[in-house]
Amino acid sequence: MATPNSAKILELSHVAPFTDSPDSAAEFSLPLTFFDTLWFKFAPVERLFFYSLPESKASFFNSVLPKLKHSLSLTLQYFLPLAGSLTWPQDSPKPILLYTPGDAVSVAIAESDADFDLLAGNHAVEASVSRSLVPLLQVSKTGASAIALQITVFPNSGFCIGVTTHHAVLDGKSTTMFLKSWAYLCKENPPLLPELTPLYDRTVIKDPSGVDMLYLNMWLRNPGTTSSDLRNSPNVFEISQSSDVPSDLIRATFELSRSDINKFRQRVSSSWDKSSLSPKPKLHLSTFVLTFAYMLDCILKATDGDETKRKVYAGFTADFRNRLDPPVPENYFGNCVGTCVNVEELREKLLRREEDSFTALVAMVSSMVKELEKDIDVKREAEELVSKFTSMVTGKVYGVGVAGSPRFGVYSTDFGWGRPKKVDIVSIEKTGAISMAESRDGSSGVEVGLALKRHQMDLFASLFHKGLGSL
Secondary structure, X not given: OOOOOOEEEEEEEEEOOOOOOOXXXXXXXXXXXXXXXXXXXXXXXXXXEEEEOOOOHHHHHHXXXXXXXXXXXXXXXXXXXXXXXXXXXXXOOOOEEEEOOOOOEEEEEEEEOOOHHHHOOOOOEEHHHHHHHOOOOOEOOOOEEOEEEEEEEEOOOEEEEEEEEOOOOXXXXXXXXXXXXXXXXXXOOOOOOHHHOOEOOHHHOOOOOOHHHHHHHHHHOOOOOOHHHHHOOOOOOOOOOOOOOOOOEEEEEEEEOHHHHHHHHHHHHHHHHHOXXXXXXXXXXXXXXXXXXXXXXXXXXXXXXXXXXXXXXXXXXXXXXXXXXXXOOOOEOOOOEEEEEEOOOHHHHHHOOOOOHHHHHHHHXXXXXXXOOOOOOHHHHHHHHHHHHHHHHHHOOEEEOEEEOHHHOHHHOOXXXXXXXXXXXXXXXXXXXXXXXXXXXXXXXXXXXXXXXXXXXXXXHHHHHHHHHOO
C-alpha cells in the first residue's frame, strides 16, 4: 500500500491508437510552427482531473479502468501525434512531431490512500502532496514524448487523471479538445463531433520571416543560424521537469463569484472616473482583466519584502486563432497563442504610491489586452519578446503568468461518471503562474489557483478575503 499522501504505481502500460489491422496506420509527421517553437523548452503543463466515484478497488479495475483505456485508444486514432514524439531528423530544418506505427502513450496506473476530498478541494495544501499523481514525460537526447498520463484510484472515493503535456506540441485549447474527445468517446460511439476532431493543416500558420528559428535560437542559446548548428546543441530536448517541490510551498484555489466581478467592475469604474490621469483611456473591464489584476494586487502585497520576488513582471497568453488573417479554425491542433509580457517593476510602479493599486493594475492589464487588438507584426513582436525574455532571465525577476482559461470549460469533461469534482493545473508550482478556470457550479464565476510559501499564502488569503469583504 502507498505511504500516506502518495500514490503507488501498480502498472505502467502503453496505449496505442486503435487500428483495424496492424498495417492500417501509416507514419504521420507535423512540422513545428513558430507558435510551437516559442514553447520548445518551456516546462511541461501538468493537469489533474479529480472525479468522485465511490467504487471499490476491484470494481474500478474491472469496469472503469478498461473503459478509460479502450476509449483512449479510440481517441488516439484522431490524435495520432500524441502517441508520437518530438524529434529532429537529419534532413529536417527544424524539429518535427513524428508518429510511427507502434508508438503509444505511456499510462501509469496507481493507487493512493491520500485524502481524496482534501486533494480535490479548494483547501490550502502542501504542494508536494499532489506530486505523486503527476506523470513525467519521457525525454532523451534524441526526442521527447508529447504526452504522459496517470490514472490513480482512491478506493471507495474516486479517481484522478493526471495529464502532462509538452508545451511545444499543443496549447491549452488543444489539450482541452483532446480530453473532451476522450471523455466523449468514453460515453459515445465514434465518430467524434466535428468540433472535437483536430485539424492538422500547418499551412494555416504563415511564417515568411523565419520566426520559428528565431525562437529556437533563443532557447538553445546558439549564435549559429543553421539548423545543423542548433540540432547539434547539447541537450536539445532537455526540459525542466521534476517530482520535487519545496516543502514550504502551499497551493490553494480561490473563487470569485459573478457578483464579485460585477462589484470589481463598479469599483474600478468609479475610481477611474475620479483619477487625475489625462487623457484617460477607456478601460477593458473583462472578467479576465479584473481577475488577473486582483490576483496580482494580492500577490504583490503578500510577497512584498521577499528578496527572491523583488522585481515582478506580469504576462499572459491569448488565443490567436481568431486574431490571424485569415482566422485559424477553432479545432486547429498545436499551439496558436500569442504572448503579452510587461517587464516593468510593478512594486516600484504601484505599491509605493498612495493611489489605488488595484485600479492601476486593472489599467495596466487592460492596456496589455488592448495591445492584442492591434495588427500583428509577427517578426517585430517576436524580436521584442526575445529581448524581454533575455532581460527577465538575466535580471532574476519573478513572473506572474496565467495558465488555463475560464473559456476552456474544463468542468464539462465528463467521462460518464459525472463532472470533475476539481481540475488543477499543478505545474504553476514551478512556473510562478496562477491558474484560471470557470467555476465548477456553472455560476459564471472564476476559480483561481496559485502556489506560495506558507506565510505568504496566509497573508494572501487574508488580503484576498478582506478585499472582497470591502466591496
